[in-house]
Amino acid sequence: MIGGDEENGLNDARFLVDLQFSTKNLLHETRGFRDRALRLTLRFRADVSSSAMRFYYLTFFKMKFGKPSEGRANQTSVEMREYNNGSDSEYIRIDESPPSPKTTHGQRVSVLPLVFLIFYEVSGGPFGVEDSVKAAGPLLALLGFLLFPIIWSIPEALMTAEMGTMFPENGGYVVWVSSALGPFWGFQQGWMKWLSGVIDNALYPVLFLDYLKSGIPELGGGFPRAAAIVALTLLLTYMNYRGLAIVGWVAVVLGAISILPFAVMSLISIPKLRPERWFVVDSGDVDWNLYLNTLFWNLNYWDSISTLAGEVENPKKTLPKALFFALILVVLGYFFPLLSGIGAVPLQRDLWTDGYFSDVARILGGAWLTWWVQGAAAMANMGMFLAEMSSDSFQLLGMAERGMLPELFSRRSRYGTPVVGILFSASGVLLLSWLSFQEIVAAENFLYCFGMMLEFVAFVRLRVVSPAAARPYRVPVGTAGAAAMCVPPTVLMCAVMAFSSAKVMAVSLVAVTVGVALYPCLKRCGENGWLRFPRHVSGFQSQ
Known part of the structure; x- marks a missing residue:
């Protein structure tokens, strides 16, 4: 007979032997799995960007992306080198496909509606270009709308195509800047671009x-205008509340209505x-x-479509194609009417000045073309507003899905639209729509420039620190x-x-200061549980 202590010791010894044997088997199986993954990687090197192969690639071989990512439920993530402002680690996660509503909410946007959404986010037709002739005369106006797209529009569109397909999620340029420069600058980017x-x-x-x-003089001022x-x-x-797919197809119809009279003219x-x-x-x-403000206003905002990337059908192919066709449509839509x-x-x-194309239509074609x-113009402005x-x-x-705004902003209507975001944006429009055309253009351009500088820095930085992404x-x-x-x-x-x-500079700098102050306030609210934030590696974590 073996005593209790001796029997326990024998059992412990057997357990250790079994554990050692199991560990050896596990290591053997792991090496075999690694070898199979290596063979698959070499065999399908051209297909390494697919999600399954990228998992093997990152987990076992730890390429230039850093440490292998920890699993998250229903989410695929990739590690990239990032500047993490104030973090102890050099690496933070860039989420490739966060918990995205795009697969569960409504119809996704295809190429044609996306082309016209971009068209309306950038242009909408030649309405508003008239001030370029008043400011600089015919030759400089025409040259401006030929050369400015080369200097500005093409670089912005190319950057949007690369970054928008690299991060195909709602949030767009906010995600780019956060990934390259850290969440503080990502929040500032979001604040300035939303405000602009x-x-x-x-x-x-x-x-x-x-x-x-000109046809309804009562709309010139007073209560009827308000x-x-x-x-x-x-x-x-x-x-907008009724759904993005509806907005996209409405943009197609409005685009045809907006372009046709200028073709006839x-x-x-x-x-x-x-x-x-x-x-x-x-x-x-x-x-x-x-x-410069007129040219800039009429040929910018190519990056705006990136904030809808999570709602686009196959954005990795659809987005670059839509940007290409929209660029052609915008440039021709400005140059020939001028x-x-x-x-x-x-x-x-x-x-x-703004509205003068109505007079040009009357001189060339009479009352019927004027009304057309x-x-x-009315339809174009509706399309631009919607987009x-x-x-x-x-x-x-x-931004809410990334934990940068309270959870309230991440809620959707039954049509898949962000209700709180729509209400906030509409409130801002009503507060600001009493300013003059020139004042609005100058103020938005100044803020937009701040945001674009951050985007260009993020674009180049991600090329430097994550070349293999x-x-x-x-x-x-x-x-x-x-x-x-x-x-x-940039120049x-x-x-x-x-x-x-000086007035525009002062107002814009005040707006920037508000964004800088807002970031620590929201962070404090999240840390103390005063506001509830969705959990995300780059967001404000609620307690």
């Missing part, structure tokens, strides 16, 4: 009424064209502030080429900001 977007959206009721007031602004804002806000103008009018220039009488209006109508620079252009509000509200949703679309230049691509638009932004008035 809301300021931009406040323009469209103003432009809508400016085009209609009531019209409120009614229009509420109607379009409700359309261009054809009618051909017999009346006098090419010498295109080359009139007066370099001594140029309002550079108005000129070419017709300048070449076929005697020049009076002082008359070239005015109707198209911009969609972008702004889904940006807030994306999966980029379904990659701008076909190296890191040095990517940095060089960002230089001309242009500095010029736009330098020519801003």
Whole structure:
């Protein structure tokens, strides 16, 4: 007989032998699994960007992305080198597909609606370009709308295509900047871009009424104008509430309505064209502030579509394709109406201000074309409002999903739309829509420049620190080429900001200061449990 203590000791010894044997088997199986994964990786190297192969690639071989990520329920994540402001670790997670509502909420956006959403976020037609002729004369106006897309629009669109497919989720540029520079700068990016977007959206009721007031003089001021602004804002806000897929197809219809009268006007103008009018220039009488702000406002916001990437059907292919077609549509939609209006109508620079294309239509085609252009302008401004509000509200949703805003902002309606984000954006529009056209443009451009500088820095930094990261679309230049691509638009932004008035600078700097102060306030609210935030590695964690 064996005593109790001896029997326990024998059992312990047997347990240790079994444990050692099991451990050896486990190590053997692990090595076999690793060898099989290595063979699969080598065999399917061209397909290494797929999610399963990337899991093997990162987990077993720890390439340049850093430590293998810890599993999260219903979520695939990839480790990248990132600057983590104030963190003990050099690495934080870039979530490749966070808990995304895109697969469970409503219909996703396809190529054609996406093209027209981009068209309306950037342009919407030649409405609002008239001030470029007033500011700089015919030649500089035409050259501006040919050269500015090369200097600004193409680099911004290329960056958006690369970064938007690298991070195909709602939040867009906020995610890019957070991933490259840390959550503090990501929050500042979100604050400045949302504010500039809301300021931009406040323009469209103003432009809508400016085009209609020649036919309905009562809309020029007073109570009728105020009531019209409120009614229009509420109607379009409700359309946004009903769903992004509806907004996308409405944008297609409105786009056709907006473009068609200018195509007709261009054809009618051909017999009346006098090419010498295109080359009139007066370099001594140029309002550079108005000129640059008009060009900048009419050709920016290519990055806005990135905040809807989580709602797009197959964004890795759809987004670059839609940006390409939208770029062509925008440039042609500006240049030919300007070419017709300048070449076929005697020049009076002082008359070239917002709404003047209605007068050009009356001179060239009569009352019927005037009403058509005015109707198209109204439809275009509706389309721009819808597209911009969609972008702004889904940006807030994306920030909430990343834990940067309270959980309230992540809630959706039964149509899949971010209710709180829509209400916040609509409130901002109503508060700001009483400003003049030029004041609104200058204020939004200044804030937009701040945000774009952060985007360009994030774009180049991620090229430097994460060169091997999966980029379904990659701008076909190296890191040095990517940095060089960002230089001309950065110089242009500095010029736009330098020519801003002291009033615009002061207001914009106050807005930036509010964003800087808001970040620690929200962080404190999350840490103390005063507000509930969705849990995310880069967000404010609720206790």
